[in-house]
Amino acid sequence: VLGDSQFIIEYLSKLKNINLNAHLTPVEMATSRTVMKMCEESLYWCILLHRYVFAPSTEISGIPKWLLLLSKFKFTKSAKKQGYGLHSKEEVYHIGRLDLRVKNTIHSFTESYIF
Numbered sequence: 350v351l352g353d354s355q356f357i358i359e360y361l362s363k364l365k366n367i368n369l370n371a372h373l374t375p376v377e378m379a380t381s382r383t384v385m386k387m388c389e390e391s392l393y394w395c396i397l398l399h400r401y402v403f404a405p406s407t408e409i410s411g412i413p414k415w416l417l418l419l420s421k422f423k424f425t426k427s428a429k430k431q432g433y434g435l436h437s438k439e440e441v442y443h444i445g446r447l448d449l450r451v452k453n454t455i456h457s458f459t460e461s462y463i464f
Contacts, residue, residue, distance in 0.1 A: 354389065384455055387448055394433035395445030397424055403438050 351357045362369055370378050401424040405417050412420070428434030433441060 380455060384452055392448040394428055394431055395441050398428055398433060398441050
């Protein structure tokens with residue numbers, strides 16, 4: 350079992366003998382890694398908090414209300430351990446907007462190799 354996207358990418362690359370980054374310069378590889386980690390580590394928590402804590406909706410997800418309440422408790426606890434749950438809703442949204450601006454700016458200059 351591989352529990353991290355980076356390990357999955359490395360495993361499949363080795364298994365299939367493919368270097369997905371062969372065409373990238375060192376700066377492009379660093380930029381790609383930075384965006385991937387930002388999305389996995391920062392933007393993920395912003396989205397999770399929005400979806401399950403700040404604005405949970407059973408209409409969109411079809412998740413039963415009791416399960417949504419249980420998820421809200423679980424995700425709030427996990428987010429506090431991570432540090433994002435210690436921020437206000439406005440602060441989390443601010444962090445998420447900054448992450449999206451960075452991703453969009455980098456993507457506008459590098460769409461040939463990141464996405």
